[in-house]
Amino acid sequence: MHATIERLVMDNVSVSFPIYSMGSRSLKKGLLYRGSRGRIASDANDRLVVEALRNVSLRFSVGDRVALVGANGAGKTTLLRVMAGIYEPVSGMVRASGRISPMFDIGLGIDPELSGLENIRLRGLLLGLRPDEIERLIPEIADFTELADYLELPARTYSTGMLMRLTFAAATCFAPEILLMDEWILAGDAAFLSKAERRLEAFVENASVLVLASHNEQICRTWCSKAIWLDSGQVKAVGAIDEVLNAYRDAVTSR
Amino acid sequence: MRDNRIKKSSPQAPSGGNSAHERKPRASIAIADVVSAIQQRRLWLRLGWNDILQRYRRSVLGPLWLTVSMAIMIVSLGLLYAQLFQIPVDDFLPYLCVGFVVWGYFSSFLIEAGSLFVASESYIKQIRLPYVLYVCRATWSKLIIFAHNFVIYLGVVAYFQSWPGLPALLALPGLLLLTLNGALSTLLIGMISARFRDIPQVIGSLVQILFFITPIMWKPDVLKERMFIAEWNPFYHLLQVVREPLLGEVPPAATYVVVATITLVNFVAVGLFFARYRERISYWV
Incomplete structure (x- = not known):
């Protein structure tokens, strides 16, 4: 025991x-x-x-x-x-x-006037990550969102689906310890869905405690x-x- | 405002339910709040900056719009009042300019305090951040606007060739004291406004009255034997520690004593209030 x-x-x-x-x-x-x-x-x-x-x-x-x-x-x-x-x-x-990582509103702090990259940085700060940690995570997040050059543009130019990819990728970029979720996160359009689900599974499995x-x-x-x-x-x-x-x-x- | 905590009516917790030995003392939680806000400075520097960007996004002049309208006001009022009071323009306009800019900075702490926590409801309800972080964010964006308005002062000084010289350096500690008092006031008013939603309106009218009774548009010497109107006004002294140095004068020691006292009282009062009611903010917003 x-x-x-x-x-x-x-x-x-x-x-x-x-x-x-x-x-x-x-x-x-x-x-x-x-x-x-x-x-x-x-x-x-x-x-x-x-x-x-x-x-x-x-x-x-x-x-x-x-x-x-x-x-x-x-x-x-x-x-x-x-x-x-x-x-x-x-x-x-x-x-x-x-x-403790609450995942109540993953869109929190998304500023439509900021570029995608700036939004990822802001989100990272909100999650309590250090700037160097954020910079290290950015390539992986950028790659996952498949937004490529769009990341340099303001988030208000994004389609709903693109914005969803951005918020989702940024919200799941770190290793949670105690993960609190209010309803399961829905992860975007059909093409993106299976990829997002795999990422979310890995993310949740990482947590030492999950409350859903x-x-x-x-x-x-x-x-x-x-x-x-x-x-x-x-x-x-x-x-x-x-x-x-x-x-x-x-x-x-x-x- | 006195007993705002909700007493539990459940039988298990007859005495308000606060078992003090199980909880950390409120003061240490409040201090931890301040420390963690300082640690997360990157976040509030970013958020405060974004607040400015957001307000003026895609406008050509951006925050300079504030500066332009304030400059127009200062110049026109300065010319008019110099005539009315029979004071030389080169004496009155710099005085009015510094007073206006500094008062504009300080009064924004009071006027905008009402939305300090209320406007951040989505943050407060979704994520745990130190409450002092919101104060830092607001202070930072006000400081940025002040820096923009400061250009007017530089313009006026350049025009009248009235460089203040070395005493101007004293404006820095003055600004620090003013900012500290502004931040403390904004925290206090922000908390009370979250609970009582009528407060912002009350503050709005009070600030208007303060603007008229504080020597900004007029010089205190016109009061003659009624100097007490200025002497007993704490805002006058707060203004003086920044205004006088920028006009090339060294403020009297008495002014610093008054400002230090105000700061101390403000610090202790707001500190106690914050420690006592901090945990209620998320319920109030």
């Missing part, structure tokens, strides 16, 4: 979003809508809060491939954001060792060995992928 190396530990984590009653806040509506599955409660100041996560305790070790399932608004995205350190929990504790939130059962089963079922911000079940997914499906169909 190998000693398991814990990479990400969450202890009794709770997150709640206050609903600010000033009508002008657009966020309010968004939260109410998205978070409506979380329990609505009021806090010490009698303010309405959506309890997006309640007392979640989870442990992720090296080699874990974990699927996150649950209905819309069950708290999957919030949980991923807590893992990524974006939301610091209201109570409880999150401890991580190793670089997805509604696609097929993708969950392909990539994950464990699953966490979230319901109204609480962990309903943790276990082997088949067990949890079957229980989840039963619950959904019997509803």
